[in-house]
Amino acid sequence: MTETFEKVEDIEIRLLLEALYHRYHYDFRSYAMSSIRRRLRQAREQLGFATISAMQERVLHHPEMLDDMLRFLTVQVSEMFRDPSYFAAIREKVVPHLRTYPSLKIWIAGCSSGEELYSFVILFREEGLEERTLFYATDINPEALAQAEAGIYDIERVRLFTENHLDSGGKGSLSDYYTTGYNRCILDKSLRRNVVFSDHSLVTDQVFGEMQLVSCRNVMIYFDRDLQDRAVGLFRDTLPRNGFLGLGSKETLRFSTHADGFREFVRDEKIYQRIGS
Template identity: 90%
Template sequence: MTDTFEKVEDIEIRLLLEALYHRYHYDFRNYAMSSIRRRLRQAREQLGYATISAMQERLLHHPDMLSDMLRYLTVQVSEMFRDPSYFLAVREKIIPHLRTYPSLKIWIAGCSSGEELYSFVILFREEGLEERTIFYATDINPDALAHAEAGIYDIDRIRVFTENHRQAGGKGSLSDYYTTGYNRCILDKSLRRNVVFSDHSLVTDQVFGEMQFVSCRNVMIYFDRDLQDRAIGLFREALPHNGFLGLGSKETLRFSDHADSFREFVREEKIYQRVGS
C-alpha cells in the first residue's frame, strides 16, 4: 500500500512541477526528487491541502499560490559569513589575486535572502576592494530577492553573524555595518550601493557577463547530475582564465563534464580556479 501511495505521489509531484514550469516558467523538474518530495510534503501539510494534486489545481488557477510554492521549493537557510573558513580563505588566498584587477565583478548565484552577499560586500570593503567591484546577487525567488535588498534580519541572529565574522578574519566590529531597532538588525544602505539584484535561474537562463569570482554555495546539492552540469557550464562560461569559483562544502566538480576547465585552488574550501580560455 505504501509503495502504491508513493508511486501516485511521485506522479502528482511531476505533474505539479510541469504545471509550475508551463504556467509560470519556473523549472524544478531536474531538481533532486528526494528533496522536492520532502518540501512538497511539508507544503501540503502546512498549507492544509489533502493532496499534492489539490495544490497543483490551486497553483494553475490562482497566481497568488506561486509565492507559497517558491517559498517551499527554494532553500532560504543561510547566515552571514557561514562557514567562516571559506571567507577566511577568500580573504587570505583569493583577494591578493583580485587586487591585480582594475575593476571586478562578483556573482553570488542563489543569493537567497542576502546573507552571503553582504558577507562578501563587507569583506571587500575591509580589504579595500569594494569601490572597484560590482556585486551581482541573483535568485529565482522574487520574495527572497526583496528580502535581500531590504537587508533586515532578526536581532537574535546577530550573535552568530558576529562570531562568524570574527572567525572569518573580520577587521573591526560587525556592528559598524548595522543599526538595530524593533528586534531587527538593519544593514547600512551603503552596503548596497554597488549591488545589482536580479532574477536569474541556473536552470533556464544564460550567462549575463564576465565575472572574476562566482560564489554558488549549497545550491547545486538540490540539482540532479544534468542540472549540476548545466550550472557549472554557466560558471565556466562566465569566468575568464584564472577566475575563481566557490562551491559549498558538500559540492564538487569531480564528476562534472566541465571538471577539466578548473583546478583546485583551495581544496578544503571547495574553491576552484578556471584554466584554459
Template identity: 85%
Template sequence: MTDTFEKVEDIEIRLLLEALYHRYHYDFRSYAMSSVRRRLRQARENLGFATVSAMQERVLHDPDMLPQMLRYLTVQVSEMFRDPSYFLAIRETVVPHLRTYPSLKVWIAGCSTGEELYSLVILFREEGLEERTLFYATDINPEALEQATAGIYDAERVRLFSENYRQAGGKTSLSDYYHSNYNRCILDKSLRRNVVFSDHSLVTDQVFGEMHFVSCRNVMIYFDRALQDRAVGLFKDSLLRHGFLGLGSKESLRFSRHADAFRDFVRKEKIYQRTDS
C-alpha cells in the same frame, strides 16, 4: 500499499512541476526528486491540502498561491559568513589575485535573502576592493530578492553573525555595518551601493556576464546530476580566465563534465580557479 501511494505521489509531483513550468516558467523539473518530495509533502501538510493534485489545481488557477510554493521549493537558509573558513580563505588566498585587476565583477548565484552577498561586500570593503567591484546578486525567488535588497534580519541572529565574522578574519566589529531597531538588524545601505539584484535561474537562463569570482554555495546539492552540469557550465562560461568559483562544503566538481576547466585552488574550502583551457 505504501509503495503504491509513493508511486502515485511521484506522478502527482511531476505533474505539479510541469504545471509550474508551463504556467509560470519556474523550472524545478531537474531538482533532486528526494528533496522536492520532502518539501512538497511539507507544503501539502502545512497548507492543508489532502493531495499534491489538489495543490496543483490551486496553484494553476490562483497566481497568489505561487509565492507560497516558491517558499517551499527554494531553500532560503543562510547566515552571514556561513562557514567562516571559506571567507577567511577568500580573504587570504583569492583577494591577493583580485587586487591585480583595475575593476572586478562578482556573482553571488542563488543569493537567497542576501546574507552571503553582504558578507562578501563587507570582506571586499575591508580589503579595499569594494569601490572597484560590481556585485551581482541573483535568485529565482522574488520574495527572497526583496529581503536581500532590504538587508534586514532578526536581531537574535546577530550573535551568530558576529562570531562567524570574527572567525572569518573580520577587521573590526560587525556592529559597524548595521544598526538595531526594535528586534531587527538593519544593514547600512552603503553596502548596497555597488550591488545589482536580479532574477536569474540556473535552470533556464544563460551566461551571466564576465566574472572574476562566482560564489554559488549550497544550491547545487538540490539539483540532479544533469542540472549540476548545466550550472557548472554556466559558471565556467561566465568566468574570465583565471577567475574563481566557490561552492558549498558538500558540493564538488569531481563528477562534472566541466571539471577539467578548473583546478583546485583551496581544495578544503571548495574554491576553484578557471584554467586556460
C-alpha cells in the same frame, strides 16, 4: 500500500512541476526528487491540502499562491559569513589575486535572502576592494530577492553573524555595518550601492557577463546530475582564465563534464580556479 502511495505521489509531483513550468516558467523538473518530495510534503501539510494534486489545481488557477509554492521549493537557509573558514580562504588566498584587477565583477548565484552577499560586500570593504567591485546577487525567488535588497534580519541572529565574522578574519566590528530597532538588525544602505539584484535561474537562463569570482554555495546539492553539470558549464563560461569559483562544502566538480576547465585552488574550502581559455 505504501509503495503504491509513493508511486502515485511521484506522479502528482511531476505533474505539479510541469504545471509550474508551463504556467509560470519556473523549472524545478531537474531538481533532486528526494529534496522536492520532502519540500512538497511540507507544503501540503502546512498549507492544509489533502493531496499534492489539490495544490496543483490551486496554484494553476490562483496565481497568488505561487509565492507560497516558491517559499517551499527554494531553500532560504543562510547566515552571514557561514562557514567562516571559506571566507577566510577568500580573504587570504583569493583577494591577493583580485587586487591585480582594475575593476571586478562578483556573482553571488542563489543569493537567497542576502546573507552571503553582504558577507562579501563587507569583506571587500575591509580589504579595500569594494569601490572597484560590482556585485551581482541573483535568485529565482522574488520574495527572497526583496528580503536581500531590504537587508533586515532578526536581531537574535546577530550574535552568530558576529562570531562568524570574527572567525573569518573580519577586521573591526560587525556592528559598524548595522543599526538595530524593533528586534531587527538593519544593514547600512551603503552596502548596497554597488549591488545589482536580479532574478536568474541556473535551470533556464544563460550567463550575463564576465565575472572574476562566482560564489554558488549549497545550491547545486538540490540539483540532479544533469542540472549540476549545466550550472557548472554556466560558471565556466562566465569566468575568465584564472577566475574563481566557490562551492558549498558538500559540492564538487568531480563528476562534471566541465571539470577539466578548473583546478583546485583551496581544496578544503571547495574553491576552484578557471584554467584554459
